[in-house]
Amino acid sequence: MSETLKRLCAWSGPATVAVALVGWLIAGVLPLPLGSSSTTDEVVAFYGHDTRVLIGLVIAQLGVCLVFPLIALITLAMLRIEGRTPLLTIIQAVTGAATGVLLLMPMLLMAVIAFRPDRTPELTVTLNDIAWLLFLTPIAPFMIQNIAIGTAILGDKRSLLPRWVGYFNFWVAAAFIPDVLAFFFHDGAFSWRGVFVFWLALFAYAAFLIVMGVVLRNADLDTRTES
Numbered sequence: 001m002s003e004t005l006k007r008l009c010a011w012s013g014p015a016t017v018a019v020a021l022v023g024w025l026i027a028g029v030l031p032l033p034l035g036s037s038s039t040t041d042e043v044v045a046f047y048g049h050d051t052r053v054l055i056g057l058v059i060a061q062l063g064v065c066l067v068f069p070l071i072a073l074i075t076l077a078m079l080r081i082e083g084r085t086p087l088l089t090i091i092q093a094v095t096g097a098a099t100g101v102l103l104l105m106p107m108l109l110m111a112v113i114a115f116r117p118d119r120t121p122e123l124t125v126t127l128n129d130i131a132w133l134l135f136l137t138p139i140a141p142f143m144i145q146n147i148a149i150g151t152a153i154l155g156d157k158r159s160l161l162p163r164w165v166g167y168f169n170f171w172v173a174a175a176f177i178p179d180v181l182a183f184f185f186h187d188g189a190f191s192w193r194g195v196f197v198f199w200l201a202l203f204a205y206a207a208f209l210i211v212m213g214v215v216l217r218n219a220d221l222d223t224r225t226e227s
Contacts, residue, residue, distance in 0.1 A: 006221065009073040012066045013213025017206045019063030027056025027110075033198065034128060037187040040121045043128050053114040057107050064103045070209065071096035073216050074149065080221060081156045088152040095145040102142075106135035132192050136201065137183060139176040146173035146208070165215050168208075175204035 024030045034046055047053060074096065078089040109131040113124060146169040153166030179201055182192040189196045 009069040010217035012069040013209035016066040023060030035193040092148040098141040
């Protein structure tokens with residue numbers, strides 16, 4: 001593998017964070033996203049700025065798709081770790097691909113809402129609820145991916161990647177657990193825009209993409225002898 005290609009795949013992690021955040025800022029998703037307690041008028045008004053929202057979401061979609069090269073690089077690193085029985089590698093690759101799709105689908109759904117802002121207010125609110133709950137609550141693939149990465153790293157006696165990265169991945173997996181509470185709370189810290197749901201997950205996942213990108217950029221993935 002060429003060093004240039006490896007570098008591009010590694011930096012796609014931080015690039016995912018940067019591009020997606022820019023898109024969300026333009027769309028108005030950040031700094032304060034719509035909440036499950038937002039009124040019908042607030043939701044309709046948000047999607048009424050259809051051109052701005054669409055531009056921002058298109059950028060966010062492009063940013064989210066940048067995660068796939070990083071997942072491929074993580075897969076390569078785990079293959080080096082596991083050798084001829086890459087069960088954890090396969091688990092990570094499958095769940096990693098699923099996480100990318102799960103991040104992309106809500107952005108597409110929000111864009112669909114903004115595409116036709118003259119829908120009935122009730123339908124707009126329903127579609128917005130689906131988009132946000134789809135964005136935040138399907139935590140299992142994310143957690144399984146991080147647990148697979150952490151388990152592989154901590155089980156590697158030759159330490160291709162630092163052991164703290166394994167423990168870090170377990171922390172990221174744990175940070176997603178509160179997200180399912182978004183089904184039960186309409187406001188407060190455990191609602192979908194609350195600190196323990198949206199903001200903790202956003203920080204943890206952004207940290208995961210940045211840390212894995214930087215660590216893999218510096219890892220020796222070419223000269224390692226497979227077991």
